[in-house]
Amino acid sequence: EIAREGGGIKRTVRQTREMKPKHLAEKCIFRLDRMLETGTTTIEAKSGYGLDLDTEIKQLEVLNDLKGLHPIDIVPTFMGAHEIPVEYQGKNREYLDFLLEKVLPVVKERKLAEFVDIFCEEGYFSYEDAEYYLDKAAAMGFKIKLHADEFSSNNAALLAVKKKAVSAEHLIAMTEEEIARISASDTACIFLPGVSFFLRLGKYAPARQVIEKNGIVALGTDFNPGSSMISSQLFIFYLGIFQLGMTIEEAFNAVTINAAYAINRQHEVGSIALGKKMDILLLDIPDFSYLAYHIGIDPINTVFKAGRPFMDGLEFDFG
Template sequence: SMLLHGTTTTEAKSGYGLNKEDEIKQLEALKEADLRHPIDIISTFLGAHEIPPEYKTDKETYIRLLIDDIIPEIRRRDLAEFFDVFCEEGVYSVEESRRLIQAAKQHGFKIKIHADEFAPLGGTQLAAEEGATSADHVMAITEEGIQALAESDTAATFLPGVSFFLMQNKKAPARRIIDSGAVVALATDFNPGSSMTESMLFILQLAVYTLGMGIEEAINAATANAAFTLRRHNDVGSLDIGKKMDVILFDEPSYLNLVYHLGVNSVRHVVKDGRIVVRDRNLTY
């Protein structure tokens, strides 16, 4: 379905197992899917997505388990390129997140952070300090967080599908972040709990109508800048000499119609790495 909606490269996370066996199963499934499917799937280990019920009163033991056992094992098996942590009140504090991030970096993981989604905890500043490729959500970001992004290569990834799906009034202050000079990206956050959509076209529309982004800004955030957050910008994200030929052809008279014509999937053809994988809205691989 993602391919039919025009996605040719995606990040996918674990984080719904919260134990070694199930996290490994999820990442193994992603690795197998990457081998079988035209979409390039880049895996992220999100074992620090929550605190498992059995460790609710003993979080430190779970943190030690992640640092001493699960993170090294995920790296040994080469199951993920990125490490992510939910830095949020009631989940992982800034200092707990820092410990986990630094342990992951020691094993060669690139970093992403669920940052400042509900409370202005300072996860965005942590992301910038630790060289994360992105701080995701940022709905409760502070001016200090915005400045930290502007002075770093860490991107703010907006996930407007979450606010829409959860019927929240709080949204990322996109205009302020963009005007600061920070890099911004867009993503679906496709998951069963808070953003059940695989349509990046829908996300473009939400970015324009709910975050106040211009259509050109939104397209850039969903393509070139999104590739930058995955450190794939030298290969995908724009049409350029030497990059993969990943192309979407829309059944619209103008790119402006991508956010004007609502409620339809206007993706007609998709080319992945020079190969037609969707023709006339039908999969061809």
């Protein structure tokens, strides 16, 4: 209803189109600083709030520029197929062709994004739209992701499996068949419980069922202004335990190594191993289980990003 009335994504699109790159970068840096303070060291960040050539490229340019300006590693994803812009209402396929013919070639040539994502949902893009778009994006050399089954099921999770997507996100409304199929695949399920919490949906993704079928479960914030204004991955960790029914160990894996897998960075980050970046949190807690026991405190003493120590978001020298 919000989308139909011109709010939600459409409202943010209007604001983003008007914003200067410098202002957009400043907002990003402020939010990245907050994420670093709460222990996040690597993020995936998506475009999708421009829905035209100039603004989609502007978003990706800012994200790529920030790679050299902020300690957090940024993995950009092109999500121009986030919504149908006003100028293309009722012309979904024409809009997708615009992205494929005018925008994605620029993204590819300039190496602005590694992944392509699409919102496959009633009122947005259909299963057929998503398959058409992802096939062509994959042929251009992009890795595939999919926003699937957030509010209703249209077999989008099955499409993610069929296209060998790196990940599928949301997945709240998956059917039993979708749960079984995606759990048996190499596609990571990125559950975003902050959306259910923020929108008070009263329903969370079926994490327990996927875990019990040996599926790959990751957790993310889905930090965005409309449905999850939550930048703390630690808070998402809590939701994974208390709302999705995950154990502490399962939730911990979901925000570390499995989250790294979901953005194709498992060989660089996500665990402590020889050859990986030294991304480590020092926590002021008596033992590991206390992390999910004393809720609301800030347990983080020091964040190490690639071996560099940060306290309260600021780098310091142990010497």
